[in-house]
Amino acid sequence: xxxxxxxxxxxxxxxxxxxxxxxxxxxxxxxxxxxxxxxxxxxxxxxxxxxxxxxxxxxxxxxxxxxxxxxxxxxxxxxxxxxxxxxxxxxxxxxxxxxxxxxxxxxxxxxxxxxxxxxxxxxxxxxxxxxxxxxxxxxxxxxxxxxxxxxxxxxxxxxxxxxxxxxxxxxxxxxxxxxxxxxxxxxxxxxxxxxxxxxxxxxxxxxxxxxxxxxxxxxxxxxxxxxxxxxxxxxxxxxxxxxxxxxxxxxxxxxxxxxxxxxxxxxxxxxxxxxxxxxxxxxxxxxxxx
Numbered sequence: 001x002x003x004x005x006x007x008x009x010x011x012x013x014x015x016x017x018x019x020x021x022x023x024x025x026x027x028x029x030x031x032x033x034x035x036x037x038x039x040x041x042x043x044x045x046x047x048x049x050x051x052x053x054x055x056x057x058x059x060x061x062x063x064x065x066x067x068x069x070x071x072x073x074x075x076x077x078x079x080x081x082x083x084x085x086x087x088x089x090x091x092x093x094x095x096x097x098x099x100x101x102x103x104x105x106x107x108x109x110x111x112x113x114x115x116x117x118x119x120x121x122x123x124x125x126x127x128x129x130x131x132x133x134x135x136x137x138x139x140x141x142x143x144x145x146x147x148x149x150x151x152x153x154x155x156x157x158x159x160x161x162x163x164x165x166x167x168x169x170x171x172x173x174x175x176x177x178x179x180x181x182x183x184x185x186x187x188x189x190x191x192x193x194x195x196x197x198x199x200x201x202x203x204x205x206x207x208x209x210x211x212x213x214x215x216x217x218x219x220x221x222x223x224x225x226x227x228x229x230x231x232x233x234x235x236x237x238x239x240x241x242x243x244x245x246x247x248x249x250x251x252x253x254x255x256x257x258x259x260x261x262x263x264x265x266x267x268x269x270x271x272x273x274x275x276x277x278x279x280x281x282x283x284x285x286x287x288x289x290x
Contacts (some may be wrong), residue, residue, distance in 0.1 A: 011070065015039070018074040018092075025076060026096040033100060037092070043070050045119035045150050046089055054088075072167035081116060081143065087236055090178075094233055095120050098199045099127075101217045101230055102174035107131040112190075113164030114138065114178030114236070118147035124176070125154045132156060135172075137164040139239060163246070165240045177201060178262040180213040181241035182250060184283055189267060201235050202203040204251040209242055211237055214254055218265050224290040225265040249278050253285070261287040 007018045009017070012219040019038035027036050043049075052064040055077050064080060073079055078088040099120065104110060106129040115136035125134045136151070139146040139161045144161035151157045160167060169175065169191045177188070180203040188198050197220075201213035215230045253259045258277050266284040 009071070009122045011041075012035065014074045015041070017051055022092055022096050026093040027098065028096060028100050028102070030100060030127070031269065032105065032127045033096070033123070036074045036123045039126055040119065040122045042073050042089075042119060045117045045122070046073060046079050047081070047117075047146075052079045052083050063233070087116075089116060090235075094231065095178075096123075097175060097231060098215060099124060101199050102176060102197050104128055104132075104174055109193075110174040110176070111167070111169040111172050111188075112133045112136040112176050112178065113167070114238075115147055115159065116143050116178070118150040118159065120176075120178070121147065121157060121159075122151060122154065124174075125151070125157045128156070130156050134158070135160065135169060137157040137162050137167045155235060163238075163240055165238065172196065175199065177238075178235070179238040179241070180211060181238045182243045182246035183241065183280065184218070184265065185241065186267065186282065189218070189220070189225060189265070194220060194222065196220045199230065201233060202250050203237060203242055203246065203247050204254045206251060208237075208242060208247060211235055214259065216248075216262070216265075221290055225267070226290050227262055227265045227285070229259065229262060246278075246280055249280065253277050259285070263287055263289045 017040045019034050022037050023034045045213040050066050054063045054068055065202045076093045078091040081087050104127040110124050112121045115138045121136045134157045140162050148159045168187050171191050173193050173196045175188050175198045177200050178267050180201050198218040201215045203213050205212050211234050213235050214232050217228050217230045219226045264286045266286045272279040275287040276284050
């Protein structure tokens, strides 16, 4: 039976409208991804109502509004998972763009680092289908336990209560890092299949307390890695993958607009040249086209 949520729309209709709104706002071109947003019941991943939500117009905790209506969570808003920590189920249009950059399709293998309570993991699982697989990592034990319960109907999803930096993913086609870091983990690059994509938020800001990040899309081409800037977002920071010196270097390249020259990520040893945007031990953000 179709659930009635108010006098105007059924819950199924709300989800469909929500998915179509994301298709337009986030520029989604994959019908499978749009359909996933229409099928996954977001409210099941948010805890019991009342929910605290925000449209993202302010980063202050006081910007939350409270609702017990399921209708309100089917809009482009982020919803608090732990409001005191300002830890949220991310704004759908932003995360949808990042998932779209992964170029998921049925049968692909994905790794989701920082899965929270599993909502966007479920979206990814719907797209790759039962012939694919998703490994999700969440460092917070409470959130990981909730994610395990929320995702128990997906036989092709595995949730680990681990720091994603300590997970050595098996070969996969797509990696979504859902936390701010200052460098790519070597294992994330190494495990990518040919044509595989790593979506990586790199932390910027003069201080480590700043949660702003520029998100890179990194695509493996043989043993090289093409790169482009996808977005600028605010995101919860990784507890282990942030280095203040690297963040300062990233911020300098961001503020000087040097990052606009980005074409690739290099992991080979080489001397610094004028094509190096951020040259650091183990990796280099480079203007070299591959």
